[in-house]
Structures are given as C-alpha cells and as structure tokens.
Amino acid sequence: MLLSFILIPFVTALLLLFIKNDKSANTIAIVSTLGTLVAAIVVAGNGAVDFNAPWIPVLHAQFLLHADGLATILVLLTAISFPAIIIATSQNQPKQKNIFLSLLLFTQCGLMGVFLSGDALLFYFFWELALIPVYFLSSIWGGERRIAVTFKFFIYTFLGSLMMLIGIIYVYMHTSDQSFLITSFAKANLIGGQQVTAFALFFIAFAIKMPIFPLHTWQPDAYEQSPTAVTMVMSAVMVKMGLYGILRWLLPLFPTAFVAHIHVVVILSVIGILYASFIAIRQDDIKRLIAYSSIAHIGLMNAAIFSHLQIGIQGAMIQLFSHGINVLGLWIVADIIEQQTGTRSMQQMGGLAKKQPTLAILLVGFALANIALPLTNAFVGEFLMFNSLFQYNVWVGAAAGVSIILAAIYTLNMVQKVAYGEVSTQINQMQTINKPAQIVLIFLLIIVFVTGVFPQPLFDLTADSLQQIFVK
Amino acid sequence: MNAIIVSAFLGVVMMFASWSIKGENKQKNIALFGLIFLILANLAQMNGWFVAEVETNNMLSFTRFGLYTNTLFYCLTFIYIWINGEEISKIGNHAADFYALFFFILCGASILTSFNNLLMLFIGIEILSIPLYILTGSDKKSLFSNEAAIKYFLMGSFSTGILLLGITFIYGATGSFNLIPPDPSILNEQFMYSAGLILIFAAMNFKVSAAPFHFWTPDVYDGAPTVFTSFMATIAKSAGFIAFINIYLVQYKPFEKTWGIILPLVIVSTLMVGNVTAVFQRSVKRMLTYSSIAQAGFMLFALYGTSSFANEGILLYMVVYSLASIGIFAVLVKMKENSFEAFHGLAKTHPLIAFLTTVFLCSLAGIPITGGFFAKYYMINAVLIAGAGIWLVVVAMIFASISVYYYFKLIQAMYFVPGTPAIGELDKTYTYKLAVIAILILVLGVFPNLLFNYLYF
Structure with missing residues (x-):
C-alpha cells in the first residue's frame, strides 16, 4: 500500500514524458494524483503496514516505508495539494506541458518518499529527489530572473542537504548495528559533544529548507519567480519537509542537544516571525506578500516545536496540515487574478467583489484562515502553539503574539485593496473563472472550516506520533 | 604478472599494426580485441592461472585488490576506445600508434597497482608518463598541443627526478628499496628518511595533480587534444592515485602525527584551487580540467583509509568519475568550440545528448541517483x-x-x-554509446555494491 505513494507518481511521470498532447497529459496527471489521494484517504482511515525491502546490503540500507500519524497527515496534505494544484492551474498553458507535469509528479514522488521513509539514507535520497525536479521546473518555466534565483535556492538547499549527509554518516558510524534505520539511529551511542555536532549538521539542512531567519533570503525570490504551480508546491508542501525533519529526526534522535538549543532557535524564529510580518506589510506584490506571510507562519510553527512542550508540538503537527491548505487557497486565488489581469501589484487591483463576487468571497475566506480567526482551521493549531509559547516564556509569547496583529494588518490590507474600492481597469478585464478552479477552491474552503470546527480527527491521527516523542 | 606481460606485448603488436594493417576501423577493433584479451588474462590470474611464471623477488606483489583495479582500468579503457575510436583516428596519421601508447600506459598502470618496491614504483610511473607526454603533443600542427607537451615533459621529468631523489634518500636511510613499514630502530639517519618522504610526497602529488603541485594540469589538459585529455584525466590519473595510496599507507601511516597535519592541508588546498578556479572559467574544457583537480581532492581522502570503505570508495570514485568524465569529454569532442556559449540551446536541438550530459554533470557534482553520490558517500565515510x-x-x-x-x-x-548550439555531426550510435555510460552511472548510483561483488570472493 505505502509503495503506491511512490510508484503511482513515478510511473505516471515516466509515462507523461511520452504523451505529447497537452489535454490528455493533463487528464492523466489529474487521474494519477486523484488515485494517490484515494490511497492517502484509505491509509489515513485504516493505517498501513510497513513496506520493507533490502536496498544496499553492503551498507545495511533498507527501503523501509513507514506511516505513523505525522507521516500520514503530511502524505494526506501532499495528496490533496497535487490534484488541487494541477486542476486549478490546468488553464495555464506552459510550453511542453507534459514535461512540466512529469517533473511535478517526480516532485510528488520525492515528497512522499521524504515523509514515508524510515531509513536515513532513503530519506536523503528522496530529499534530493524532491529538489531536483523543482530546480528544472522553476528554471525553465519561471519568471524573468528565474535562472539566478532558482540557482540560489538550489545551491542553498544543496549545501544544507550535504551537511545533513555528513550528519547521517556520522550517526550511522555510532549505531551499534551499523544501520540507517531510524530505530537504530535513535539508539545510537552519541555522547555530549557528538550529539551537538550531529544536531548542528541536521539542523542546518532543515533550517535552510523551512527557512529560519537568517537563512531565508532565497525564499521570497524563489516564490515570486517560480511558475505558480511550483510556488504552490513549495509553500504548501515543500517547506513542511524542514519542519517534518525536525519532528521526525532531530527531536527524537538528539534529545539532549535539542533541549540545549531551544532558546537560540526560539529566539531566531521569533525574530523571523516579526521580521517577515513587518516586511509583508510593506509589500505591494501579492505573491511576495503571501511568501512573507508564509515565512512568518512557518517561523511560528518552528518556535512552537522548539518550545518543547507537548501542546506546542501538537499544535504544530496540526498546523502543518492547515497551513498547507490555507496557503494553497491563497495562491490559487492570486494565480487566477494574475492569469486574467496580468498584474501582481495590489495597487492595480480593486473592486474584485463587484466584478467577481464568488472569487472575492473565497479570497476573504482564506484570508480569515490566514489570520487564524476562530472557526477556521488555523485557529486550532495557532491557539495551541501560542499557548505553549506563553508557557515557555511570557515575553517570547507576547512578542510572537504581536504577529497575530501584524498578520491581521497585512492580510486585511490585502483584502481591502483587492476586493473593495473602485473596479480597476485590470480587474475589469476579468472574465468568468473556470469551473474546475472554483470547485477546487470551494473544496479547500470546506476543509478549512470543517477542520476548524471539528479538528478531532487531526488530533486522533497525530496522537501516536506525539506519544512517541513524549513517552521517551 | 599476466597483465603486465600481455599489455606490453599488445603495445608492440599495435605498433606493428600501424603499418601492416590498413584502415582505422580495423586497428580500433584490434585494440578492442586486445583489451578483451588483456581483461581475460588478468581475470585468469585472479583465478590462479599464469601466462608465465616470473620470479619477481617480491618486487611485485599481486593482491586481489590490485588485480581487480587492473580489470577496472582495462574495462574503462575499453569503453573509452569504443566511444572515442573515430575521434582518435582524426588526430595524426597513424591511429594504431596511439593505441600502442594506451597499452603501454596500461602496462605502467598494472605495475603501479602491484609494486612492492620503490624501483618498481619509479619504473611504473615512467612507463605511464612517457606515453602521456607523447599523447599531449600528438596534434603536431597545433601550437597549443606542442606547448602543452613540452611543458608537461619538462615538469614531468623534473618531478620524476624529485621522486628518484626521494627514493635514493630512503634507500640511504634504510638500505632497501622494498616497500616495508619503517622500523624506527633501524633508522640511523632519521633526517634523511624524512627528506625522502617529503620528496616522494611532492612527486606523487604532482602526478595526481594535487595542489600546490597542480600548475601543469590546466595548461596540459587544455592544450592536449580533447580525446586524449579524457584519457589522461581519468584512467592515467587514477593509476597514479592507486600508487599514491599504496605507498602512503605503508610508508607514511606510521608517522601519522606529522603527516596528519600535512595531508589535510593538501586536500583542502586542492579542493579550494580546483573548485574556486573552476567557477571563473569561460571554457568548458578548462572548467573540466579544474574540476578534475577538485575531484582529485576528494580522491585524496582515500589516503586516510585503512577501512574497507576507503578501498571500495577509491574504486567506486575512480570508476564513476572516469565514466562521467569520459562521457562529458566525448560530448565536448563533438562541439565546434569549447566555450559555454557553444552549448546554448542544446536541449532543444539534441534533447538526448543534453540529458546524458546532465547525468554526467550530476554525477560529477555528486547528486543522488547517480554514482557520484555514492562515490562521495564512501569517501566521507x-x-x-x-x-x-x-x-x-x-x-x-x-x-x-x-x-x-x-x-x-x-x-x-x-x-x-536559447540559441543554436555549435555541435558537429552526430550519428545515432554515438548517442547510444553515451547512453550506455549514463546507464552504468545510474545503476552504480542505486546499487553501488555491484562493483564490489567481485572484489572479495
């Protein structure tokens, strides 16, 4: 069962290379991703047995796929995001669409592997596999400054992953049975300084990926310059790789080093949250605004995880899913506006509510979720996370809390500029929105409110992972 | 022993073939058959069958590792000639002469994988180097090629002289040419011994183009005809590495306190010179020469090794690096010029070639799913x-x-x-041959252990 998450996207991606017709390529991609979604729902409902096969016997590396609650929730997010993205952007016509979709599915394959692998070397393999297609996607189909920007992103992340590779080998050498399995890693005999070294090597990779201030400089540019479908993948799913890495590898494997560094990381994260929020307020480009808002939210999740309290980590686990859904919704709305008006500047927008009432309502819905208003899904996670930050330290909690106000300022400012006011000439050009994109948005909005009112399934799903972290 | 005898013999055969057999294609096929024969002879020795019993007085010792390395060299040479045969015959008048030189180089390489005596090291290096000087200058009408050859010859002979001086010092200190771990009690002349070690170290660094003895590399590799650069930077260089590792582990390891400081300095400066200078190159060929220096920095990691990881690692690194370099030089040979601009738009006109080149480059960069990743992995480990x-x-x-x-x-x-690539005529088979290399790299990138299966039993 778990192997299907790797195989379905992989095989479809290979198949797509040979399908020249844009329409049928699109259909195949949609069918494949929907198939993955069905599989993900089944696994989320019933659980799945591990898949285990020998891989490189000399090194004792195994092809082990394992799905606990944390992995399942991210697999579910990935499985929801990809069909949503492909359907919502199916009107966009990049040249050589089949290759575009193929690379997108390779990315999905890599992401699924990252979330499912229970073997460190396999994890590293998929970590890179998720990165390389994105490099090509953004460099070929991106905006004007795409090559330089994507290159910066690539080298940044590649450096991070090489450091992680050293870390993996370092821990591997200290395992008693010379194995890459996460269970052996957890038992590795690392004392004092060794644990700090390994912690640092892993942390750099995750910190670059999330990204944590001051390693964030690649992100706004990369988001802005990538084709929208790729930006959606990056901000809805890919940034979660870093947070997932911390929850899955960093925290359980190096507990002492983790505890020793919580203050530094929490403070860096809080600086990042405030910094990104203030910059977001000044943005006029809607894509950049969402990018900075995303940095702020990811920073908050990271701070909550590093507060090292059960409630904060629980909140972060749920927010991993919720943030993905919300930001996806915002991106899709922004993309529809950009595709039809050709502008990203909010100065030139206005009057969306008069011209396109449905789209405006959807935008407001996702905007409210972005501020984490009660009844939306983000409220549940953020409430828990702020709670834990206050328990960790009142002043830190207060500083992070300011970000709620800042989020309200920039998000509502965006809504005001885009939805209200006089109908601008650009917005006036807009025609009816295509039905599939609208359906996707409504579907996402339903998830936002359902999980906002009734979040219990998400709690149940992540309960086992949480227990694992805290029983030790 | 089989390999040394057969390769020298085949070298002579190829020399005669250059006037007795007409037709470049035939000569190439003879060389390929010769290589198969050489591989078989070497495999025969691995299984205990000898062409001739030769008493070497323990000057040569044939380990499983050394013999297996030989096999890999021959296989790589086979792939190299199989792909580059046509290009080789475009240079000079007698292609068979070059094949003869390749066999002599392989003869030298076979000695370098099995020497147990410093004199044998010297002889091996000389047999390996002299054909290389000739190959560098083989494009007689090109001034660059001539300049490169004379430079290589002068600097190479100079470093050989240094090597010889070092060997002499060691002989003076120990009274023996044999490669045995130094015994402190016998060393009556400690200073002479250290001087010998330093000189040999410098000379060996020169041969593998490690900084700060790398200055010849860019000019020589750049000046030599591209087909031969491909051979020099891969197989010939790898042989130097095997020799270096062999001597280092025996003679230098006991003095780990001293050499433990010098070796990292050499590695870091090699990596720095290679990588940082490569960034600023405008010619792809020159970029690749600096990249070969950088890769040498990684291969030097094998000098640390006493573990199986080091042994397996250097083999994997050698093979993967050589495959990728042979592949990328084979693409470069077909380009009309060496600049980056020549490659503009290649993906549009020749998608398969562009993809294969990407695989080669990813392997050199060490990205997973390519063999280069595991090569680096083993070295780090x-x-x-x-x-x-x-x-x-x-x-x-x-x-x-x-x-x-x-x-x-x-x-x-x-x-x-976007742009129009400056690429010459390419036939389908040539592309498929390159695809074979790429597939080998990808297979080694997922199952690196395939390479070692034959090393142990």
Whole structure:
C-alpha cells in the first residue's frame, strides 16, 4: 500500500514524458494524483503496514516505508495539494506541458518518499529527489530572473542537504548495528559533544529548507519567480519537509542537544516571525506578500516545536496540515487574478467583489484562515502553539503574539485593496473563472472550516506520533 | 604478472599494426580485441592461472585488490576506445600508434597497482608518463598541443627526478628499496628518511595533480587534444592515485602525527584551487580540467583509509568519475568550440545528448541517483571512520556545493538559454554509446555494491 505513494507518481511521470498532447497529459496527471489521494484517504482511515525491502546490503540500507500519524497527515496534505494544484492551474498553458507535469509528479514522488521513509539514507535520497525536479521546473518555466534565483535556492538547499549527509554518516558510524534505520539511529551511542555536532549538521539542512531567519533570503525570490504551480508546491508542501525533519529526526534522535538549543532557535524564529510580518506589510506584490506571510507562519510553527512542550508540538503537527491548505487557497486565488489581469501589484487591483463576487468571497475566506480567526482551521493549531509559547516564556509569547496583529494588518490590507474600492481597469478585464478552479477552491474552503470546527480527527491521527516523542 | 606481460606485448603488436594493417576501423577493433584479451588474462590470474611464471623477488606483489583495479582500468579503457575510436583516428596519421601508447600506459598502470618496491614504483610511473607526454603533443600542427607537451615533459621529468631523489634518500636511510613499514630502530639517519618522504610526497602529488603541485594540469589538459585529455584525466590519473595510496599507507601511516597535519592541508588546498578556479572559467574544457583537480581532492581522502570503505570508495570514485568524465569529454569532442556559449540551446536541438550530459554533470557534482553520490558517500565515510575530524568533511562538502555552481552552469547553458548550439555531426550510435555510460552511472548510483561483488570472493 505505502509503495503506491511512490510508484503511482513515478510511473505516471515516466509515462507523461511520452504523451505529447497537452489535454490528455493533463487528464492523466489529474487521474494519477486523484488515485494517490484515494490511497492517502484509505491509509489515513485504516493505517498501513510497513513496506520493507533490502536496498544496499553492503551498507545495511533498507527501503523501509513507514506511516505513523505525522507521516500520514503530511502524505494526506501532499495528496490533496497535487490534484488541487494541477486542476486549478490546468488553464495555464506552459510550453511542453507534459514535461512540466512529469517533473511535478517526480516532485510528488520525492515528497512522499521524504515523509514515508524510515531509513536515513532513503530519506536523503528522496530529499534530493524532491529538489531536483523543482530546480528544472522553476528554471525553465519561471519568471524573468528565474535562472539566478532558482540557482540560489538550489545551491542553498544543496549545501544544507550535504551537511545533513555528513550528519547521517556520522550517526550511522555510532549505531551499534551499523544501520540507517531510524530505530537504530535513535539508539545510537552519541555522547555530549557528538550529539551537538550531529544536531548542528541536521539542523542546518532543515533550517535552510523551512527557512529560519537568517537563512531565508532565497525564499521570497524563489516564490515570486517560480511558475505558480511550483510556488504552490513549495509553500504548501515543500517547506513542511524542514519542519517534518525536525519532528521526525532531530527531536527524537538528539534529545539532549535539542533541549540545549531551544532558546537560540526560539529566539531566531521569533525574530523571523516579526521580521517577515513587518516586511509583508510593506509589500505591494501579492505573491511576495503571501511568501512573507508564509515565512512568518512557518517561523511560528518552528518556535512552537522548539518550545518543547507537548501542546506546542501538537499544535504544530496540526498546523502543518492547515497551513498547507490555507496557503494553497491563497495562491490559487492570486494565480487566477494574475492569469486574467496580468498584474501582481495590489495597487492595480480593486473592486474584485463587484466584478467577481464568488472569487472575492473565497479570497476573504482564506484570508480569515490566514489570520487564524476562530472557526477556521488555523485557529486550532495557532491557539495551541501560542499557548505553549506563553508557557515557555511570557515575553517570547507576547512578542510572537504581536504577529497575530501584524498578520491581521497585512492580510486585511490585502483584502481591502483587492476586493473593495473602485473596479480597476485590470480587474475589469476579468472574465468568468473556470469551473474546475472554483470547485477546487470551494473544496479547500470546506476543509478549512470543517477542520476548524471539528479538528478531532487531526488530533486522533497525530496522537501516536506525539506519544512517541513524549513517552521517551 | 599476466597483465603486465600481455599489455606490453599488445603495445608492440599495435605498433606493428600501424603499418601492416590498413584502415582505422580495423586497428580500433584490434585494440578492442586486445583489451578483451588483456581483461581475460588478468581475470585468469585472479583465478590462479599464469601466462608465465616470473620470479619477481617480491618486487611485485599481486593482491586481489590490485588485480581487480587492473580489470577496472582495462574495462574503462575499453569503453573509452569504443566511444572515442573515430575521434582518435582524426588526430595524426597513424591511429594504431596511439593505441600502442594506451597499452603501454596500461602496462605502467598494472605495475603501479602491484609494486612492492620503490624501483618498481619509479619504473611504473615512467612507463605511464612517457606515453602521456607523447599523447599531449600528438596534434603536431597545433601550437597549443606542442606547448602543452613540452611543458608537461619538462615538469614531468623534473618531478620524476624529485621522486628518484626521494627514493635514493630512503634507500640511504634504510638500505632497501622494498616497500616495508619503517622500523624506527633501524633508522640511523632519521633526517634523511624524512627528506625522502617529503620528496616522494611532492612527486606523487604532482602526478595526481594535487595542489600546490597542480600548475601543469590546466595548461596540459587544455592544450592536449580533447580525446586524449579524457584519457589522461581519468584512467592515467587514477593509476597514479592507486600508487599514491599504496605507498602512503605503508610508508607514511606510521608517522601519522606529522603527516596528519600535512595531508589535510593538501586536500583542502586542492579542493579550494580546483573548485574556486573552476567557477571563473569561460571554457568548458578548462572548467573540466579544474574540476578534475577538485575531484582529485576528494580522491585524496582515500589516503586516510585503512577501512574497507576507503578501498571500495577509491574504486567506486575512480570508476564513476572516469565514466562521467569520459562521457562529458566525448560530448565536448563533438562541439565546434569549447566555450559555454557553444552549448546554448542544446536541449532543444539534441534533447538526448543534453540529458546524458546532465547525468554526467550530476554525477560529477555528486547528486543522488547517480554514482557520484555514492562515490562521495564512501569517501566521507572512510574519512570519518579514520577519525580525521569532522571539520575536514564539512569543508569538503562546502566545496562540493561550490562545484554544483559550475557544473550546473553548463546545464543552464544547455536548457535555459536559447540559441543554436555549435555541435558537429552526430550519428545515432554515438548517442547510444553515451547512453550506455549514463546507464552504468545510474545503476552504480542505486546499487553501488555491484562493483564490489567481485572484489572479495
């Protein structure tokens, strides 16, 4: 069962290379991703047995796929995001669409592997596999400054992953049975300084990926310059790789080093949250605004995880899913506006509510979720996370809390500029929105409110992972 | 022993073939058959069957590792000639002469994998080097080629002289040419012994183009005809590495306190010179020569090794690096000029070639799913097991991410910049031959253990 998450996207991606017709390529991609979604729902409902096969016997590396609650929730997010993205952007016509979709599915394959692998070397393999297609996607189909920007992103992340590779080998050498399995890693005999070294090597990779201030400089540019479908993948799913890495590898494997560094990381994260929020307020480009808002939210999740309290980590686990859904919704709305008006500047927008009432309502819905208003899904996670930050330290909690106000300022400012006011000439050009994109948005909005009112399934799903972290 | 005898004999055969057999294609086929014969002879020795019993007085010792390395050299040479045969015959008048030189180089390489005596080291290096000088200058009408040859010859002979002086000092100190771990009590002249070690170290660094003895490399590799650069930078260089490792582990390891400081310095400066200079190159060929220096820095990690990781690692690194370099030089040979601009738009006109080049470059950069990843992996593991300190690995990895910059610059030129590539005629079979290399690299990138299966039983 778990192997299907790797195989379905992989095989479809290979198949797509040979399908020249844009329409049928699109259909195949949609069918494949929907198939993955069905599989993900089944696994989320019933659980799945591990898949285990020998891989490189000399090194004792195994092809082990394992799905606990944390992995399942991210697999579910990935499985929801990809069909949503492909359907919502199916009107966009990049040249050589089949290759575009193929690379997108390779990315999905890599992401699924990252979330499912229970073997460190396999994890590293998929970590890179998720990165390389994105490099090509953004460099070929991106905006004007795409090559330089994507290159910066690539080298940044590649450096991070090489450091992680050293870390993996370092821990591997200290395992008693010379194995890459996460269970052996957890038992590795690392004392004092060794644990700090390994912690640092892993942390750099995750910190670059999330990204944590001051390693964030690649992100706004990369988001802005990538084709929208790729930006959606990056901000809805890919940034979660870093947070997932911390929850899955960093925290359980190096507990002492983790505890020793919580203050530094929490403070860096809080600086990042405030910094990104203030910059977001000044943005006029809607894509950049969402990018900075995303940095702020990811920073908050990271701070909550590093507060090292059960409630904060629980909140972060749920927010991993919720943030993905919300930001996806915002991106899709922004993309529809950009595709039809050709502008990203909010100065030139206005009057969306008069011209396109449905789209405006959807935008407001996702905007409210972005501020984490009660009844939306983000409220549940953020409430828990702020709670834990206050328990960790009142002043830190207060500083992070300011970000709620800042989020309200920039998000509502965006809504005001885009939805209200006089109908601008650009917005006036807009025609009816295509039905599939609208359906996707409504579907996402339903998830936002359902999980906002009734979040219990998400709690149940992540309960086992949480227990694992805290029983030790 | 089989390999040394047969390769020398085949060299002579090829020399005669150059006037007795007409037709370049035939000569190439003879060389390929000769290589198969050589591989079989070598495999025969691995299984205990000898062409001739030769008493070497323990000057040569044939280990499983050395013999297996030989096999890999021959296989790589086979692939190299199989792909580059046509290009070789375009240079000079008698292609068979070059094949003869290849066999002599292989003869030298076979000695370098099995020497147990410093004189044999010297002879092996000379047999390997002299044909290389000739290959460098083989394009007689090109001034660059001539300049490169004379430079290589002068500097090469100079370094050989240094090597010889070092050997003499060691002989003076120990009274023996044999490669045996030094015994402190016998060493009556400690200073002479150290001087010998330093001189040999410098000479060997010269042969593998490690900084600060790398200055000849860019000019020589750049000046030599591209087909031969491909051979020099891969197989010939790897043989030098095997020799270096062999002598280092015996003679230098006992003095780990002293050499433990010098070796990391050499590695870091090699990595720095190679990677940082490669970033600024405007010619792909020159970029690749600096990248070969950078890769040498990684291969030097094998000097740390006493573990199986070091042994397996150097073999894997050698094979993967050689395959990728042979592949990329084979593409470069077909380009009309060596600049990055020549590659603009290649992905549009020749998608398969562009994809294969990408695989080669990714392998050189060490990206997973290609063999280059596991090559680097084994090296890191070897160094960490040897306890060399994690800082060295971290520095090496920072340089590895710099290397991504210049390798991917070529990928960018092929895929993202529109233009018409300056590429010559390519037939289908040539592309398929390159595809075979790429497949080998990808297979080794997922199952690296395939390479070692034959090493042990």
